[in-house]
Amino acid sequence: MSAPVRVLVPVGFGFNCEDETAAAFRMVGAEVDLVHLTDLFAGRAPRPIPGYQVLAFVGGFSYGDHVASGFVAATRVRAHLQAGLSAFLAGGGRVLGICNGFQVLVRLGLLPGPDAGPPDFAPRAALTNNDRLGYRDAWVRLGVDRRSTCVWTRGLSTLEVPARHGEGKFVLESEQALAHLEHRGQVAFRYLDPAGQPTEAWPHNPNGSARGVAGVTDATGRILGLMPHPDAFLYPWHHPDYARRRKELEAQEPGGLAIFRAGVTGI
Template identity: 50%
Template sequence: MASDPAGLLTELAPDLDPRAVAAVRVLIPTGYGLNCEAETAAAFELLGARVERVHVAELLDDPKRLHGCAILAFIGGFSFGDHVASGRVLANRLRFRLGDALARHVADGGLAIGMCNGFQVMAKLGLLPGPLTGADPSDQLAPQRVSVVGNDRLGYRDAWVRMRCDPDSPCVWTRGLDLIESPSRHGEGKLVFADDEIRAQLEAEHRVPVRYVDDAGAPTELWPANPSGSPGGIAGLCDRSGRVFGLMPHPEAFLYAENHPRWPARDDAPAPRHGLGLRVFANGLRAALQVRQAGQKPDPS
């Protein structure tokens, strides 16, 4: 399908200037078994942003590639074959070779999003949940406090799921959204916490932006609505600023209405031109522009 950034922005985010969006630089690290760069790039390009794909090796050799980047997108796949544990090898490489640059990116107002393996990496890297209130400096990577482990029902699960968004969450990516449907495809998606106090703080601060829900719209731990058994139906986390967000499902795989397995039978009126996942990325671009307008991050152009 042909791209129509101006038309999609008018429909999804009429408050955004297409010329301003065209100046937003999105960086997508690729390689080493990651495989969702095409869908993730399309999510931002359909809305008119400037996307740069860079191999992880190049980024590690030249951390300055992050300079001027408004949004960093950690994509899905199987980095390093998910040997040892999902996302562990890539997270270690990023922490020890790029940790300071990643911390500066966030401290300077940069955004980040991660889907599936990207979320697994962000969790093991410490980007998520990020600094805890009163515990960590904001200009350094936080220690790892959560992990993503094997599903309760062992084995790889590939199916569509529904998530409900928390309207009180600081997450800028889910702002104004209620229910999100997306494909979910993973074997290691259960979120676990270092201790109960960490989970309690994140819950109290509404840093669980999305939860798996059942047919009645209630958070669930039961399979198949919750494919991993993640406690409280937790499907993703955000950091304290709300600008860093990761989730196990794949909103980048629901960009067109036709992506939905039941799209011919849907009764939306009028029929949307886009998939619900695209709204997540429109929110990210809006937040990136707000950061720039506030003078927190230089214009890369």
């Protein structure tokens, strides 16, 4: 058995899903450091960022999503941590961004990122207001793109997790840009309708993202961002049907936990 995977979870500024995200990584055998962003900025973390193998930006409302979701936190991270992040990524580090964390990664320009070469921190996409304005917390079904080379989705096909956001509509400059991303297998997750088809229609797609985009990976497949919350389906009894389908749910690995397991596998 090799040494446990070391995971860095930055906290503070209004991120708020650190407890369940840390619990998830620990459940799949990783070691987790929760480090306040001000400590990362000041170099007071237990180790420098490249000393970790996985970095997870968690869900929440960093700076209240003021100006735009994830904007203020991303601005601060880029101002203080760009060099550390570049070194971390150059060393093969993996990144997960959930919900507000995804919004931060998009604002940082890490997702969808350049087609090739090192990260350039140039934003190319945005996560904007849901077509039906306002926050919504409801479980959705996600389909994994089998063409995707994303390390976080290996071995997964579909899963159920809650979506909980008000600004989750993934937009690019053009339809061609989206087709390009799909063609490259960078659309890691799509919202599915009850028939199992990608959907743009509410409520199965809570935000109206074109082509049902729910999550995106970068060209290397090591960075994943998604709006729905895998950190909210770690135990069978998280599932809304648990009261009626207890035996069936207890017989399988919860879908959210499976993403964390895939993400720390093969390091």
